[in-house]
Amino acid sequence: MDLRRLSHVVALADTLHFALAAEAAHLSQPAFSRSIQAIESELGIRLFDRGGGEVRATPAGEFVIERARKLLFEARCLQREVDLYRDSQLGDTAFGVGPLLSASLMPRALVELRQRYPKIALRMEGGNSIQLLQRLRAENIEFFAADVRDMPNDASLDIQLIGGQLGHLYARAGHPLVGHACTLRAAWNYGIAAPKLLTPTNEELAALLDLPAGQVPELALECDDYSVLKTVVLATDTLLAATDAALESELASGALVRLQVKNWTSVPSIAGIVRLHGRTQSPMAREVIACIARVASEINESPIDGLTAS
Template identity: 25%
Template sequence: MNTRQLQHFIALMENISLSAAAETVHLSQPALSRSIKALEEQLNVPLFIRSDRRLRPTPYAQAWEATARRMLMNEKEGNRLLQMMQSGETGRVALGMGSSLIDELLGPLIETMLKTLPEVQVKVSVETSGPLLNLLRDRQIDFFVGDTSIARHQQDLAVEALFTCGFAWYASRQHPIALHKNIDIAQLKCWPMVIASGYFDPAVVEHMEELYGLSSGLYDNFDVQSNDFQIVKYLLSSSNAILAATDISMINDVEAGKVVKLHVTPPLSLTLTLGILRLTDRVLPPVTERVMTLIRDRLKQTEIRRIQL
C-alpha cells in the first residue's frame, strides 16, 4: 500500500461517484478502479460495492477510513519534519562551553534560539575545555566553544577560530585600588586573588609565572580557584577579591560599571583564541550549522562592543 492508494480511497469516500473521485485525484476512471482493487487485495476485504450505478462503502471501508486518514496525516507530518530538518528549523543539537561564557554568549544564544528556532531542542553542557573534549569524542555533544589551543596536534578535530580574548586583572568599582595606577604584583597579593581554573594552555601558565615572578607556581599564588565562573563573579562583587580573567567574560560587568580593569604593571599581555571545535569525521545535521551561525554572529557583536568599550 502506498500514499497514492490512500489518497484514492479517501477521494472515493468523500465523493462516492467514481467519476468525481477520479477527477479529484487526476486519474481516469479505469485507473482509479484498478488502484482501489489493488488496495482491496492487499487488505483482503471489499471496500466498495456498486449500487444503483454508484459506489457504496462497505463496513470495512467505514471502519478503516479513520486509520487511512491518520496514515496520510502522519506521512505529511513526517515529510514536513524532514523538510524542517533540512532547513535547520527543527532537530536536536548538543553543545558545550565554559561557564565564563554564560553571560556573554551562552545565555543570549539560548534566548535567541527560543525565539527564532522554537522547534529545536538544545542540550547544553557547561564545562571547561578538557571535559568538553571528552564529551565530544564520546559523541555526547555535537561541538563545543573553547580554547582552540587544546586541539593542537589533534588530527580528529576540526577547529574554527572565532574570537581572540585578552587577559586582565579585575576588581569591583568600590575596591580600594580600583583607580590606582601602575599596580604591581606585590600590591595585588595584599588582596584575595581569584582565578577561574580550567583548561589553560601550558604556554599561558608559564608566561604568567615568568611575567610576575611566581616561582612557586601560578596556582599556588591564588587564594581561590574555581571552574564555576558564577562563583568567581560573586566573590568579585561581594568582597575585595582581585580576579584574573578574559575580557569576554567580564565585558558585561565592565559595561554596567560593576567592575573595572586594573592598571597592573606589567599588564597581562596574553591572548586566548576561542573557537568552535568538532570531530572531523562526524556529519552534523543542518540545525547545528544554524546554531553555529548564531554563535558567529554573537561573537562579531561582542568584538564591536569590545572596541567601543
C-alpha cells in the same frame, strides 16, 4: 564482520575487565565472553590475553581495536546521516561551551536562537576545555566552543577559530586597588578568582611573578562558573580574571571596575568551535555554530586572522 561483536571488543579494551565490559554491553558475562571468543575464532587470532586475573590486548588485538573504533565511528556517522536525510528536520542538539564564552557570548547567542527556533530543544553543557573534549570524544555532545589554546594537535579534531578576547583583572567598587595603577604582584596578593588556567596563561604568569622553575601560579579560587566567581568578588577583596564582554552589566553599573596593572597585557584567548573530524553535523548544530560565530565576531577584541590553535 559483526559490528556488534566489534563493539564488544572495544568495550573490553576500554575496561580491561570482562564483568564491567559485559555490563556496558548489557549482556551477561558468559554471553559477553562467548562473543569475544566468537570474533577471535572468526578472525583466527587472539585479541586479548587472560591470565592472573588480568586482561590485556595482544599486539594483534591492538591492531584490530584501533580499526574497530574507526569502523564503529563510521557506522554511527552513517546512521546519523541517514536519519538526518530521512527526517529533513532541524532536530534538537547538545553542545558544550567553555566558561569564558558561557559568560560573554552565550547569553546573546541563546536569546537569538530561542527567538528564531522556539520549538527546538537545545542542551548546553558547561565545563573547561579538557572536560568538553572528553564529552565530545564520547559523542555526548556534537561540538563545543571554548578557548582552544590547550587543544591537542590531533587529526581527529576539526577546529574553527572564531577570534579572541583580551583578559583583565577586575575588582569590586571601593577595592583598595581601584583608582590607581598597581603591579601584577600586588594584585596577585589579594587572590585571583578565575576558571582553570590554560597552559599559555600559567607560563606567562609564572614568568611575570618570577616564580621558581616548574612552579605553577595558584589561584585563590578556581571555578568554571562565572556567576559564582562574580558573587565572591563583589563581596570580598578577591580579584576576578575575566574579559569586558563577560562582565558587561557589572561594568556598566559600576559594581566591578577594571584594574590598571603596570607592565602587563594579557595574551588574548583563542576561541574556537571544536568538532570530530568526519562527523556530520545536524542542521540545528550548524545553525548554532553559525550563531556563535556571528556573535563572537561582534564582541571579539582579537581578530581571527593570524590566530593559530595549539
